[in-house]
Amino acid sequence: MANTQAICNSFKQDLLNAVHAFSTNNPAHTAGVADSFKAALFLQSATLDAAITSYTGTAGEVSSSGTNYPTAGVAIASWNAPTLTGGVAFTTPTASFEFPNVTIATPFDCCLIYNNTIASKNAVMVCTFGAQTITAGTVTLSMPTNASGTALLQLA
């Protein structure tokens, strides 16, 4: 089994239901307040793909035991205000994700981004990369350029 990078199918439906809000322009939610999102790391042995609907716990997630990894991942500080360019709407987190001073001996190869404001912690996307381990160091995930064609999340 393996992880597969994908926009989560449930997220597509969530968009139609106004479940997520990446900016303060979210009258369906709390006016003036963006939802909170988190990024969690998952092991190479996990099976995340487009079918995942939410963050449901620690199954397949990097363990917090002896690793200094924070269970449920790290908070995403904020997202760029969603922009529409040439028919493509897009947004990207405003900063990298950092997991400092971690020791993870079991290979990990993906990051699940999910909505932490919603009680059901609905999934947004699964990002994959080459499997890694790490010793007493920092895992940094840098974001792509926030533009049409490169932004982390795009609706074409």
Next chain:
Amino acid sequence: MIHTKYGDMEESLLERKEIISEDENAKTIRTEYWFSGEEVRSDVHIIIKKGLDVKQIMGDL
């Protein structure tokens, strides 16, 4: 000084290796620090190359 699994160590005592790998989704820069044949620290910088898109599909009426 640099923090390692054995606490802070003088960086000049460590052998530094940089390993770059890339696939269609991300470029990864792995920096390893070795002391006496043992990896005592590593940092992983994953650069997501491009995001994912949701394509709109219009159904028939």
